[in-house]
Amino acid sequence: MRVAAIALLGAAITTCAASPLPHRAADVPKGFISLLNGRDLTGWHGRGHVDPRSVWALSATAQEAQRAKDRPEFEKHWRVEDGALVNDGEGPYATTDREFRDVELRLEYRTVAKADSGVYLRGNPQVQIWDTTEAGGKWDRGAQFGSGGLFNNSPGAPGKDPLVKADRPFGQWNSLRIVQVGERTWVWLNEQPVVDGARMENFWDRALPLWPKGPIQLQTHGGEIRWRNIMARDIEWDEGRRLLESRDREGFQPVFNGKDWTGWAGPVDNYEIVDGTIKCKPEQGGTIFTKKEYGDFAARLEIRLPPGGNNGLAIRYPGDGDTAYVGMCEIQTLDNDDPQYAALDRRQYHGSIYGMIPAARGYLRPVGEWNFEEVTVTGSRIAVELNGTRIVDGDVSKVTEFMDNKEHPGKDRTSGHFGFAGHNDPVAYRNVSIREIR
Numbered sequence: 430m431r432v433a434a435i436a437l438l439g440a441a442i443t444t445c446a447a448s449p450l451p452h453r454a455a456d457v458p459k460g461f462i463s464l465l466n467g468r469d470l471t472g473w474h475g476r477g478h479v480d481p482r483s484v485w486a487l488s489a490t491a492q493e494a495q496r497a498k499d500r501p502e503f504e505k506h507w508r509v510e511d512g513a514l515v516n517d518g519e520g521p522y523a524t525t526d527r528e529f530r531d532v533e534l535r536l537e538y539r540t541v542a543k544a545d546s547g548v549y550l551r552g553n554p555q556v557q558i559w560d561t562t563e564a565g566g567k568w569d570r571g572a573q574f575g576s577g578g579l580f581n582n583s584p585g586a587p588g589k590d591p592l593v594k595a596d597r598p599f600g601q602w603n604s605l606r607i608v609q610v611g612e613r614t615w616v617w618l619n620e621q622p623v624v625d626g627a628r629m630e631n632f633w634d635r636a637l638p639l640w641p642k643g644p645i646q647l648q649t650h651g652g653e654i655r656w657r658n659i660m661a662r663d664i665e666w667d668e669g670r671r672l673l674e675s676r677d678r679e680g681f682q683p684v685f686n687g688k689d690w691t692g693w694a695g696p697v698d699n700y701e702i703v704d705g706t707i708k709c710k711p712e713q714g715g716t717i718f719t720k721k722e723y724g725d726f727a728a729r730l731e732i733r734l735p736p737g738g739n740n741g742l743a744i745r746y747p748g749d750g751d752t753a754y755v756g757m758c759e760i761q762t763l764d765n766d767d768p769q770y771a772a773l774d775r776r777q778y779h780g781s782i783y784g785m786i787p788a789a790r791g792y793l794r795p796v797g798e799w800n801f802e803e804v805t806v807t808g809s810r811i812a813v814e815l816n817g818t819r820i821v822d823g824d825v826s827k828v829t830e831f832m833d834n835k836e837h838p839g840k841d842r843t844s845g846h847f848g849f850a851g852h853n854d855p856v857a858y859r860n861v862s863i864r865e866i867r
Contacts, residue, residue, distance in 0.1 A: 461535070461660040464525060464645070467512040475503025475521030480633045481552030481643050513657040516649040518544060523647040523656075524552075530642040531664035531817075534607045537657050541599055544652030547580065550609055551643030554581045554632050556616055556624075558605075558654075561596050577605070577616045577623035581632045588614065588627025595621040602657075610669040611792070611817020612639045613676065626676045628819065638789050638818045666794055670731070670801045673817050680864040681729060684719050684847070687859070694720050694748070699851060706733075706859040709740060709851035716743050716752055718848025725866035727805040728847055733857040736796050737767040740856035741783065744806060745845030752850050755839040758825060759783040759850050760804055760813060764796055774832050780813045784832035785840070786823035792816055799859075807866060809841065 457463050464472060474496045476484070484492060499521060506520025514523060529551070538558060540546060543565060547555035557580035559565065561572050571578070575594030582589040595618040597603050606617040609629070616624035631639045647656055664672075687705035690697045699713035707717075723745070745757035753759035763770065763779045775781070780788030780802075792815045794800050803814040809826035812819060825840040849858060 457660050461533075461662040464659040464661055465509070465512075465514055465657070467509065469509055470504065470507060470514075470523075472526050473503075473507075473514075473523050474526060475499040475507070476524040476644075476646065477521045478554070478648075481640070482633070484552075510655075513655045514647070514659065515655050516647070516653065518649060518652045518654070520649075522549065522649065525645045528642045528644050529661060529663070531610045531669045532608075532645075532661050533664055534609075534645060534659075534661045535605070536659040537602045537604050538654055539600070539602045540654040541652045544654055545650055546654050547648045548605070548607065549644075549646035549648060550607070550614070550629060551640055552646060553629065553639055553643065555579075555648060556605070556607055556614075558603075560652075561594065575618070575623065576603070577618040579614060579616075579624060579627060579629050582627070582630045583635070586627070586630065588624045588629070591616075591618070591623035592625065593621055593623060595619045595623055608664070608672070610664060610672055611814075612819065613673060613817040638792070638820055641791050641818075666798055669817065670799060673801045673803075674729070674860070681727075681862040682864070683860075683862045684721075685858075685861040692720055693717055693848075694846075695848065700849075703857075706857045707849065707861070708855050708857045709849070709853070711855050712853050714851035714853050716746060716848050716850045718743055718746050718748065718846035719863075720846070722844050722846055723806075723863065723865060724844040725807045726847070727803060727864045727866060728861070729801070729803045729863075730861040731859045732762055732800045732802055733798065733859075734762070734764045734793070734796055734800075735855050736764060737769060738762070738764045738796070738854045738856045739852040740854060741850035741852070742804060743846065743848035743850050744804070744811070745839070745842040746848055747839065747842070747845055752839075752848070753783045754835070754837050756845055757806070757840055757842045758785065758811065758837065760811075760821075761788075762856055765790055765793060766796075776832050780815055780820045782811055782813075782821060782823060782825060784835065785825055785828045785837060786811075786821060788813060788815075788820040789818075790820075792818045792820055805866075808843075 506517050508515050546558040549555050557578050558576045559572050574590045576596050578591040579588040608615040612628040613626045614629045631637050695717035696715035699715050740762040742760040743752035746752045761781045761783050765778050775787035776784050805812045810824045813821035
């Protein structure tokens with residue numbers, strides 16, 4: 430996506446996106462809450478560079494006790510002055526008492542030479558802020574590219590380095606705007622887009638996706654930094670889904686017209702089309718599939734689960750048989766939280782490569798809400814992204830242990846149909862599109 434297109438996307442997220450940041454609490458835009466009252470440190474506590482799981486493992490009482498213990502050191506290095514949150518360059522990081530899921534965060538900051546800072550999202554580092562001059566001494570780490578990047582992403586990963594250098598000179602205030610849906614992160618520095626929907630990697634365990642929620646932290650070390658007009662708003666499910674759908678759409682072509690079964694085959698009589706959605710009829714099932722076959726591809730679609738809903742995505746399906754075994758695989762579609770599924774094998778939950786590779790749990794929307802899912806198949810590797818978070822990234826050619834010791838002879842298929850494997854429940858799909866990867 431070109432920079433101009435990113436700017437248009439940013440303006441579309443919220444009607445007040447392009448307006449300048451306010452300087453008084455009364456100017457907080459509709460939908461936002463101020464995270465700083467301009468008088469004291471209410472709503473904040475001190476926390477260092479620690480894996481948030483170590484905090485979540487504590488009881489609520491133990492967490493409060495730890496905050497109280499850390500309070501003197503926090504107040505030693507942080508203060509509110511002239512309506513701004515000020516840090517002297519030392520001490521723990523300012524951490525919100527509240528935890529956030531999908532969020533839009535706005536703030537202004539002003540820093541000094543040699544300072545190094547950043548914004549942790551969900552307790553995870555970080556949107557980088559630093560001295561970008563050669564004299565700052567960090568060009569060996571990429572400071573010359575500017576602030577705003579996802580500094581702790583892997584080398585070469587999208588978002589690690591900002592798209593443009595947008596820092597203002599020392600002594601001037603910089604405006605920072607961050608939007609995060611799942612792991613997908615957008616950053617604007619001084620109204621210029623510097624990160625375009627890149628995944629924020631989980632610094633604490635790169636084998637895991639970023640957790641669904643966590644605190645915002647303001648990291649500081651090396652020099653004074655001031656923060657003001659710190660505000661946030663929750664991004665609701667429908668808005669987040671629309672934002673994910675708008676990202677990198679080039680090449681995706683609809684494979685379902687929302688009206689009839691043109692381009693589809695299989696037991697379509699066991700399904701119905703309702704308000705532009707494909708829905709499996711109750712107590713019916715079987716695998717319906719595109720007439721066209723695909724090799725490497727990415728599929729995008731929306732999924733709505735009823736209570737206890739069970740279905741699946743057929744990947745490289747030969748057109749007959751159980752796609753979980755004779756196809757490359759079945760990507761499970763399931764209401765994970767229904768009591769009847771409490772004792773399933775981990776390789777059976779939503780997003781899993783059925784019977785072979787388990788998906789991370791905790792990223793489905795509540796039953797009845799639409800989920801946005803993207804499945805990317807390249808060679809023998811499959812990645813599944815649910816509501817902006819990658820929950821599977823695995824290579825089926827390397828799987829040697831199968832659920833119930835039942836092998837999957839179709840896992841090495843290099844092409845086949847895409848479809849839906851119904852299992853008697855009225856699971857609904859809509860806005861199904863595929864991009865071929867050549």
